[in-house]
Amino acid sequence: MNILVCGSHFDDAEVSCAGMMQNAVQGGDKVYIYVAATKVFISPSISAKDCTTRAEEQQAAINYLGGYGWFEGGFVDRHLGNDNISDDHYLTLVDSIEAAILDSKADVIFIPYGNTSTGGDTHQDHVALSQACLAATRAHKNVFYYEAVSSIDFNPTVFVEIDIEKKIELIKCHKSQMGQKWEGSDLELEDVVRGMAAHRGSQARAGKSMGAEGLLPIRVRFGSLI
Numbered sequence: 105m106n107i108l109v110c111g112s113h114f115d116d117a118e119v120s121c122a123g124m125m126q127n128a129v130q131g132g133d134k135v136y137i138y139v140a141a142t143k144v145f146i147s148p149s150i151s152a153k154d155c156t157t158r159a160e161e162q163q164a165a166i167n168y169l170g171g172y173g174w175f176e177g178g179f180v181d182r183h184l185g186n187d188n189i190s191d192d193h194y195l196t197l198v199d200s201i202e203a204a205i206l207d208s209k210a211d212v213i214f215i216p217y218g219n220t221s222t223g224g225d226t227h228q229d230h231v232a233l234s235q236a237c238l239a240a241t242r243a244h245k246n247v248f249y250y251e252a253v254s255s256i257d258f259n260p261t262v263f264v265e266i267d268i269e270k271k272i273e274l275i276k277c278h279k280s281q282m283g284q285k286w287e288g289s290d291l292e293l294e295d296v297v298r299g300m301a302a303h304r305g306s307q308a309r310a311g312k313s314m315g316a317e318g319l320l321p322i323r324v325r326f327g328s329l330i
């Protein structure tokens with residue numbers, strides 16, 4: 105089975121779905137990652153070198169995971185919803201995701217959570233990608249929402265039991281992101297990921313020392329997947 109995980113940013117797929125992807129690779133599935141925003145918006149705090157570093161970290165993560173590859177969207181960080189460059193920006197984003205679906209020959213696709221009333225996430229790029237993914241996967245049989253650390257009102261009904269220590273090791277491939285405080289809190293990304301895994305693990309009735317990742321099916325065609 106071929107699996108595609110679509111993320112707005114470098115490390116989104118791993119932070120949300122590392123455990124699922126690791127289980128899939130162990131089971132013989134081919135895992136691909138799509139990263140939409142691989143370019144930086146001109147900012148005093150971000151340099152072009154940062155972008156190269158992030159791309160190298162993404163490749164290291166794919167190598168460590170044993171994944172088949174990752175697709176580079178080429179869109180601008182923080183401007184996935186509108187780059188003010190192209191009138192056809194949204195269509196270009198949808199086309200880019202569709203190309204990744206085609207190239208990966210994905211049997212199952214995982215996309216960021218979206219919600220029409222709240223947007224489903226506090227990050228504008230996640231909201232934009234979720235909407236574009238919903239359009240890009242419209243003809244696909246098996247599509248799931250995954251949970252981001254910034255998701256709002258995410259209530260999963262499907263769980264994947266994961267090894268949280270293995271998940272953290274994969275996320276650590278994104279070295280530049282480790283040790284940073286997360287979104288105005290005193291917690292680091294690793295703390296947030298561990299907390300989420302423990303919470304979803306309790307909901308999933310996971311085994312001792314295990315955690316879980318939560319998913320929400322958009323469409324699953326029984327027989328084509330299970």
Ligand SMILES: [Zn+2]
Pocket residue numbers: 112113116227230
């Ligand atoms: Zn993100």
